[in-house]
Amino acid sequence: MNRIERKSSSGNIHIPSSSSSRTLNRKASTLSNIEKRGRKKDVIEKFIESDQTVILSSLSQLRHNILCEGLPTSGPDQLCPYRVYIWSILLRALPINTDDYVELLKVGESKSLGKISNDAFRTFKRDRKFQTKVSESTLIRLLNCYSLTVELRNEQIEKYENGVADDTDYFDEDLDTREMIPPSLSASSAKTTSIDYDLIHKQKLKLSPYVQGMNILAAPILYISKSEPEAFSLFSKLLKTYIPLYVLPTLNGALDGVKLVDLCLQIIDPKLFNHLKAHMLTAKIYALPSVLTLSACTPQLSQVLELWDFLFAFGCHNNIFFVIAQIILIRDQILNSENPMTLLREFPSLDSKKIIKLSLSFTKLIPDDLYDLIVRHPFDSSVSKNIDNYKI
Secondary structure, three states: OOHHHOOOOOOOOOOOOOOHHHHHHOOOHHHHHHHHOOOOOOHHHHHHHOOOOOHHHHHHHHHHHHHHOOOOOEOOOOEOOOHHHHHHHHHOOOOOOHHHHHHHHHHOOOOOHHHHHHHHOOOOOOOHHHHHHOOHHHHHHHHHHHHHHHHHHHHHHHHHHOOOOOHHHHOOHHHOOOOOOOOOOOOOOOOOOOOOOOHHHHHOOOOOOOOOOHHHHHHHHHHHOOOHHHHHHHHHHHHHHHOHHHHOOOOHHHHHHHHHHHHHHHHHOHHHHHHHHHOOOOHHHHOHHHHHOOOOOOOOHHHHHHHHHHHHHHOHHHHHHHHHHHHHOOHHHHHOOOOOHHHHOOOOOOOHHHHHHHHHHHHOOOOHHHHHHHHHOOOOHHHHHHHHHOOO
């Protein structure tokens, strides 16, 4: 096994508790209905519908299948009919009761509704398939419900800090990281990444109810989901458990991410790094949108979905390598340009297969201590100083 399988991390609404095995083994009635119409099931679809007795080994097999086979697409939209179930399994996003989501809708407007509405109308505006499948009102509803849960959670944290409530009142199931992190199965490295499973809970992070870029993160999830509650569960799990530092009001995790892009690029391609540095271009200037949105800000959406298949299987931290791969794919043009920013202002359309292949080649070049910081940066606030002080 390679280093890609090292440990990595990816609500105040009540989510019914369920065991990990139940989550992995749940049947998708939609798939059954499709099967009745005569569509032949592929290997991955058969796998997720079969009984899996050993969760960790089953997840490892699923990740391997995604890496080697990819998720098949079909129909006029060229979508994988069961991608949402794969993402739910990989992110361990438990299904929520539709009535709970409806109750959130009844609460009304969040304090961030104005900002949400200002961003929602221009989300993937040039993508006709997205505009046809996901309405602006749907996107606004989901983001508004998420904002409401964060506002409530932040109130609970403030009560705890003021001594009004104890720690149990603060607890948020979506932020419990137990069994959320894929184990390190690397046979080539004796060093593993040690994660405190209750780390995020202990940090008591005051997330932002809404920051610009959340609309881009929500869009692919809504696009592949069968229902709003399903999308809400996935979206909440992604932001609150796997990349919570990306959605702080100060965007600490994303800002650390662009610093890591610079550090890694300096190792992977020092000539390109120095060329950009000579033009006073750091990753903070050209890569922040791609880091913050897990590369979803760059078209095409179909390619974003394939990149996210990989990220959810092997860790969202791998987006750092995705961003570097996108830069290296236009390396020659950048090196021959007297004004590289004209090329970096808007990245070229994504090519998921090339990006993933390049990213896999990068990981072996990164020192273990730096790789550890990359893995942790989306959710562990303690690594920020280490990133600032890291020397190549």
